[in-house]
Amino acid sequence: MNLNRKFPFTRLRRTRSKAGLRSLVAETSLTVDDLIQPIFIKENLSGEEEIESMPEIKRYGLDLLNKEIEEIVSLGIKAVAVFPVVDEQKKDPAGLEAINEDNFLSKAIRQIKESFPELIIIVDVALDPYTTHGHDGVLDDKGDVDNDASLLTLKEQALVLAKAGADVIAPSDMMDGRIRVIREALEENNFKNTVILSYAAKYSSKFYGPFKEAVESAKFFGNKTKDTYQMAIGNINEALHEVSMDIEEGADIVMVKPGMPYLDVVRVVKEEFKIPTFVYQVSGEYSMLKAAIARGWLSQEVIKESLVSFKRAGADCILTYSAKEVAREL
Numbered sequence: 001m002n003l004n005r006k007f008p009f010t011r012l013r014r015t016r017s018k019a020g021l022r023s024l025v026a027e028t029s030l031t032v033d034d035l036i037q038p039i040f041i042k043e044n045l046s047g048e049e050e051i052e053s054m055p056e057i058k059r060y061g062l063d064l065l066n067k068e069i070e071e072i073v074s075l076g077i078k079a080v081a082v083f084p085v086v087d088e089q090k091k092d093p094a095g096l097e098a099i100n101e102d103n104f105l106s107k108a109i110r111q112i113k114e115s116f117p118e119l120i121i122i123v124d125v126a127l128d129p130y131t132t133h134g135h136d137g138v139l140d141d142k143g144d145v146d147n148d149a150s151l152l153t154l155k156e157q158a159l160v161l162a163k164a165g166a167d168v169i170a171p172s173d174m175m176d177g178r179i180r181v182i183r184e185a186l187e188e189n190n191f192k193n194t195v196i197l198s199y200a201a202k203y204s205s206k207f208y209g210p211f212k213e214a215v216e217s218a219k220f221f222g223n224k225t226k227d228t229y230q231m232a233i234g235n236i237n238e239a240l241h242e243v244s245m246d247i248e249e250g251a252d253i254v255m256v257k258p259g260m261p262y263l264d265v266v267r268v269v270k271e272e273f274k275i276p277t278f279v280y281q282v283s284g285e286y287s288m289l290k291a292a293i294a295r296g297w298l299s300q301e302v303i304k305e306s307l308v309s310f311k312r313a314g315a316d317c318i319l320t321y322s323a324k325e326v327a328r329e330l
């Protein structure tokens with residue numbers, strides 16, 4: 001390749017001069033197949049509720065859930081990630097409601113599958129919706145999250161979700177060894193095609209702030225941190241270590257989270273492992289863009305631009321609260 005040819009033989013503006021040419025030389029594309037819509041559902045709610053810190057995103061009761069899914073499906077989106085807001089009465093320090101086969105999320109999965117058997121349902125494995133302290137696992141006597149004790153419940157939670165019909169189990173708890181324990185349990189219980197999407201490089205990020213309001217866990221969690229299990233924001237070699245462990249333990253797909261502040265991580269993970277790599281444009285990223293758009297400081301197009309940046313960095317697929325609105329534009 002000779003990059004030394006000089007002007008006017010080389011005019012990079014030639015291929016920019018017409019829309020048709022620009023699309024012929026486009027290196028990155030964004031289609032509806034790249035998008036996953038996260039949705040919030042709330043136990044005992046009928047109808048829907050606004051989420052103040054996430055403009056246009058709502059919590060749905062089971063009575064309105066299928067209508068919302070219908071719209072998502074009609075836009076061509078192939079997968080949803082479902083996050084439950086669990087009845088406060090059902091929370092306890094051990095997060096035991098997570099392993100109740102008839103819990104709210106299991107009911108929701110069965111309800112969705114009945115009407116939309118082709119839609120891919122992704123669900124988190126983590127105890128934070130179910131614990132009174134809001135951590136993703138159970139605590140030891142010093143108040144830290146107990147890795148190996150948490151694995152016992154997380155494994156059962158994964159089985160409950162697989163049994164309910166979830167296609168993709170997404171451990172977001174960041175305990176060591178969870179992928180292996182969950183994979184073994186799925187194999188032993190004849191869920192050999194249940195996909196594990198590991199939140200492998202999940203950072204201890206303040207960009208999750210609005211999510212905590214969305215799932216109403218803020219008041220349980222207070223201003224604690226998840227620093228003893230989620231990754232330190234400055235580490236990238238450790239992300240490769242995490243990802244390699246999770247692949248070895250049986251993950252089918254890995255994820256980087258948050259998205260835009262961690263594009264370098266997406267890039268190295270994809271280059272190093274060449275396995276399906278997803279990225280999560282998290283609540284804080286969404287709300288930040290929406291807030292600026294609402295004030296007229298940025299135009300609507302920045303959302304698509306942010307999603308293209310994920311694809312350019314190497315992501316195969318994007319979890320984004322903007323999936324629906326972008327699918328409508330595409």
Ligand code: PBG
Pocket residue numbers: 124126128136172173207208209210211212226281282283284
């Ligand atoms: C729970 C979980 C979180 C998110 C997804 N799953 C929050 C956290 O770990 O504190 C964040 C998603 C978002 O901010 O959009 N383990």
